[in-house]
Amino acid sequence: MDNQKRFLLTEKEIPTHWYNIVADMKNKPLPMMNPQTKKPLTLDDMTGVFCKACSEQELNTTDAWIEIPEEVRNLYKNYRSTPLVRAYGLEKALGTPAHIYFKNESVSPIGSHKLNSALAQAYYCKQEGVTNITTETGAGQWGAALSYAAKAFGLELAVFMVKISFEQKPYRRSIMQTFGAQVVASPSMSTKAGRKILTETPNYQGSLGTAISEAVELAMQTPNCKYVLGSVLNHVTLHQTVIGLEAEKQMEMAGEYPDIVIGCFGGGSNFGGICFPFMRHNILDGKTTRFIAAEPASCPKLTKGKFHYDFGDEAGYTPLIPMFTLGHNFSPANIHAGGLRYHGAGSIVSQLLKDGMMEAADVKQLDTFKAATIFAQAEGIIPAPESSHAICVAIQEALKAKEEGKQKTILFNLSGHGLIDMSAYDMYLRGDLKNYEVSDSEIDSNLSGLDKIINL
Numbered sequence: 001m002d003n004q005k006r007f008l009l010t011e012k013e014i015p016t017h018w019y020n021i022v023a024d025m026k027n028k029p030l031p032m033m034n035p036q037t038k039k040p041l042t043l044d045d046m047t048g049v050f051c052k053a054c055s056e057q058e059l060n061t062t063d064a065w066i067e068i069p070e071e072v073r074n075l076y077k078n079y080r081s082t083p084l085v086r087a088y089g090l091e092k093a094l095g096t097p098a099h100i101y102f103k104n105e106s107v108s109p110i111g112s113h114k115l116n117s118a119l120a121q122a123y124y125c126k127q128e129g130v131t132n133i134t135t136e137t138g139a140g141q142w143g144a145a146l147s148y149a150a151k152a153f154g155l156e157l158a159v160f161m162v163k164i165s166f167e168q169k170p171y172r173r174s175i176m177q178t179f180g181a182q183v184v185a186s187p188s189m190s191t192k193a194g195r196k197i198l199t200e201t202p203n204y205q206g207s208l209g210t211a212i213s214e215a216v217e218l219a220m221q222t223p224n225c226k227y228v229l230g231s232v233l234n235h236v237t238l239h240q241t242v243i244g245l246e247a248e249k250q251m252e253m254a255g256e257y258p259d260i261v262i263g264c265f266g267g268g269s270n271f272g273g274i275c276f277p278f279m280r281h282n283i284l285d286g287k288t289t290r291f292i293a294a295e296p297a298s299c300p301k302l303t304k305g306k307f308h309y310d311f312g313d314e315a316g317y318t319p320l321i322p323m324f325t326l327g328h329n330f331s332p333a334n335i336h337a338g339g340l341r342y343h344g345a346g347s348i349v350s351q352l353l354k355d356g357m358m359e360a361a362d363v364k365q366l367d368t369f370k371a372a373t374i375f376a377q378a379e380g381i382i383p384a385p386e387s388s389h390a391i392c393v394a395i396q397e398a399l400k401a402k403e404e405g406k407q408k409t410i411l412f413n414l415s416g417h418g419l420i421d422m423s424a425y426d427m428y429l430r431g432d433l434k435n436y437e438v439s440d441s442e443i444d445s446n447l448s449g450l451d452k453i454i455n456l
């Protein structure tokens with residue numbers, strides 16, 4: 001086969017700016033709200049918890065392009081551009097006329113896309129004289145990325161790791177500790193939010209929502225300390241647009257433009273990261289690309305949640321975010337895609353979904369592992385359980401194209417590798433994994449308290 005398979009950019013071609021889609025959106029997301037004043041969140045409200053540069057980016061609705069600081073770009077060069085790969089093996093395995101491409105973010109030194117924002121946020125904190133940072137982590141991918149980024153910029157980091165992942169994925173904890181971070185299983189007894197949950201539910205396995213509460217609480221109580229978030233917020237997704245901006249140039253090298261772009265969905269950062277630079281052309285140039293967010297059937301905020309103001313965390317410390325949510329008290333099943341066990345979605349993607357600019361699909365755990373196995377055998381890469389959700393939808397779309405006898409160009413983001421998730425694969429191979437779904441009544445009862453917060 002003499003067709004080119006792998007597309008890379010030179011250092012000079014690595015994007016110099018991130019793309020802020022809010023500037024181009026016809027309907028802007030509703031403002032986030034300060035839960036105390038019930039007024040739109042101000043810069044001052046945000047800088048109590050987050051560093052100033054990220055707070056400014058969060059509230060920026062006018063600048064479409066925001067420069068990537070030179071120090072951050074230099075660190076990006078250690079692993080970027082990441083390859084855009086034509087998945088010939090997968091196409092053949094499926095016998096589809098579709099052209100399937102994936103953007104391989106798993107080649108980052110930490111194994112996922114998370115480093116793209118971790119480096120940026122650590123850099124800004126250092127610039128502003130912050131000495132300590134706190135964060136949460138689910139599967140440990142974000143914690144691992146931030147641990148390295150904190151070390152790169154000389155910051156002390158405390159990570160609250162969701163307890164189920166702390167136990168299921170001990171090697172991610174070792175990675176964080178190797179980079180010098182303090183790692184605590186959440187819920188912990190070291191914060192008020194953690195103690196409250198542990199007293200009420202001693203066996204609680206933790207959730208991202210709880211871990212965020214603990215990390216925010218510690219940051220607010222520690223001098224010279226800021227909280228850093230790995231997904232959901234606008235500035236995190238902004239940093240991840242480096243993925244889609246590279247992919248745009250690489251697709252051009254391949255001489256194609258995607259009909260469908262797919263990303264798995266936890267809080268929306270890798271999905272927005274790969275999609276927004278292409279969605280820009282839907283908004284500005286009349287392109288008709290479809291964008292599909294792939295979420296777990298066990299945590300279906302986009303397909304079954306409600307659009308409402310809700311907290312980003314369990315205890316209610318964060319601003320109120322206008323989002324598709326299952327309710328901040330939602331306790332997701334213990335699926336292995338830890339990075340997707342989050343009750344809500346970012347405000348930008350929520351608005352885009354409401355406006356029909358994108359779609360969402362929910363996938364069952366066993367189907368994601370089946371898709372992961374097909375992909376692994378065809379392409380030689382073990383995907384992260386999170387990324388396998390995107391692969392599963394990509395395969396569905398490729399098979400649909402086969403049925404319809406249509407040539408489609410499909411692009412998905414391989415957000416990370418699964419080499420530290422082999423215990424989950426073991427369980428799948430042994431037949432010990434199962435599907436979890438949430439009933440409508442469970443969702444309704446969990447959402448019933450939301451109207452008390454702020455009515456839309």
Ligand SMILES: *Cc1c(COP(=O)(O)O)cnc(C)c1O
Nearest residue numbers: 141231266267268269270339416
């Ligand atoms: C964290 C994570 C996700 C989900 O987070 P998003 O912010 O929705 O991208 C997806 N894939 C991997 C590999 C992750 O580590």
